[in-house]
Amino acid sequence: MSDPLILPPLRQWLAGPLPPGVKEALDRFRQTPGVVRMAVMPDVHLANVGCIGNVVATSDHLIPHAVGGDIGCGMTAIAFQAEASILSSPRVAKQLLEALKTRVPVMRQPRDRVRDLGPLQAGSLSHYALARLCGRDGLWQLGTLGRGNHFLEFQEDDGGGLWLMVHSGSRAMGRAIAEHHLAETMTAPTGVRYLVAGSPQGQAYLNDVQWALTYADLNRRCLVDSVVELLWELFGFGAIPDSITTCDHNHVRQEAHFGESLWVHRKGAIDASEGKAGIIPGSMGSYSYHVEGRGEPESLHSSSHGAGRAMDRTRARRTINERELFRQLKGIWFDPRIADKLRDEAPTAYKDIQEVMRAQKDLTRIVRRLRPVLCHKGT
Numbered sequence: 370m371s372d373p374l375i376l377p378p379l380r381q382w383l384a385g386p387l388p389p390g391v392k393e394a395l396d397r398f399r400q401t402p403g404v405v406r407m408a409v410m411p412d413v414h415l416a417n418v419g420c421i422g423n424v425v426a427t428s429d430h431l432i433p434h435a436v437g438g439d440i441g442c443g444m445t446a447i448a449f450q451a452e453a454s455i456l457s458s459p460r461v462a463k464q465l466l467e468a469l470k471t472r473v474p475v476m477r478q479p480r481d482r483v484r485d486l487g488p489l490q491a492g493s494l495s496h497y498a499l500a501r502l503c504g505r506d507g508l509w510q511l512g513t514l515g516r517g518n519h520f521l522e523f524q525e526d527d528g529g530g531l532w533l534m535v536h537s538g539s540r541a542m543g544r545a546i547a548e549h550h551l552a553e554t555m556t557a558p559t560g561v562r563y564l565v566a567g568s569p570q571g572q573a574y575l576n577d578v579q580w581a582l583t584y585a586d587l588n589r590r591c592l593v594d595s596v597v598e599l600l601w602e603l604f605g606f607g608a609i610p611d612s613i614t615t616c617d618h619n620h621v622r623q624e625a626h627f628g629e630s631l632w633v634h635r636k637g638a639i640d641a642s643e644g645k646a647g648i649i650p651g652s653m654g655s656y657s658y659h660v661e662g663r664g665e666p667e668s669l670h671s672s673s674h675g676a677g678r679a680m681d682r683t684r685a686r687r688t689i690n691e692r693e694l695f696r697q698l699k700g701i702w703f704d705p706r707i708a709d710k711l712r713d714e715a716p717t718a719y720k721d722i723q724e725v726m727r728a729q730k731d732l733t734r735i736v737r738r739l740r741p742v743l744c745h746k747g748t
Contacts, residue, residue: 412677441585
């Protein structure tokens with residue numbers, strides 16, 4: 370347990386001044402007993418509890434709020450044997466957007482397309498209530514996108530090639546797991562809630578976190594499979610299997626850093642160990658990046674998970690109207706019928722991804738830059 374009189378090291382890679390409230394939230398975690406190191410990413414912004422874009426390392430404590438509710442949320446990308454110019458036609462883009470609404474459900478699968486969970490049996494979860502939910506939402510939501518900032522995007526690399534990028538996570542199961550284990554936590558003097566890693570409660574949480582990580586990865590791969598199948602049916606070209614890349618940005622796991630075995634919590638941050646492949650999205654109207662980690666020790670081998678919000682959703686909806694959204698998304702296909710519901714996802718609601726990438730140039734190497742062509746989002 371850390372000495373309460375000596376604050377643990379905190380390193381920051383910032384793309385600008387800290388947003389309001391972020392410093393106070395970071396200080397609360399930093400002053401919590403058991404926290405031994407922290408690293409702040411350039412996409413940092415305030416969450417309901419704590420911050421997104423923050424990495425917290427502890428000696429023996431598990432902090433569910435330092436992982437978040439969407440456990441395992443992340444990105445998966447795959448290239449196609451086609452040029453992105455195939456989507457330059459308004460007719461083709463409309464055809465694809467309409468087909469995606471059916472083939473990629475937002476909230477739940479239709480009855481005839483419910484998938485088998487395979488190795489993710491409900492009995493491996495720590496509590497019967499979670500197992501019961503698995504038999505309902507876990508089944509019905511596998512292969513679904515979700516709302517909010519989750520998306521499916523077709524992109525063009527600098528060579529003109531066509532890529533797919535999917536952002537989704539563990540859906541209702543991850544949130545249920547987080548809430549279930551928060552009820553078992555103790556509260557530190559700072560107000561931060563925690564479990565002791567070696568306790569029965571801590572081990573149960575770790576078991577269910579791993580379950581959610583596996584579910585989230587399977588969910589994204591099901592989404593990718595659905596789109597690969599769809600593009601073959603519509604256009605007759607396939608994916609390049611060896612190109613698939615995946616990473617997640619909400620997890621906790623035991624890692625070695627500075628000669629210690631630590632519990633590293635990443636919330637809105639990816640593993641950027643040396644040579645580790647990662648995906649860092651921008652916004653609906655800006656570049657995204659495929660990267661390799663540099664293994665920077667002070668960042669706890671981490672980097673940002675994306676651009677990060679510059680405005681919360683309330684402020685974005687107050688300041689960005691439909692006309693401005695269309696202006697910002699000029700040249701990018703999306704469903705104009707849901708424009709009003711997408712105003713809080715407009716590019717200016719997010720930080721400048723290029724500034725974020727410059728701020729963390731010693732954390733990642735850029736492998737590939739991708740421009741958005743067509744974006745499908747759930748509302």
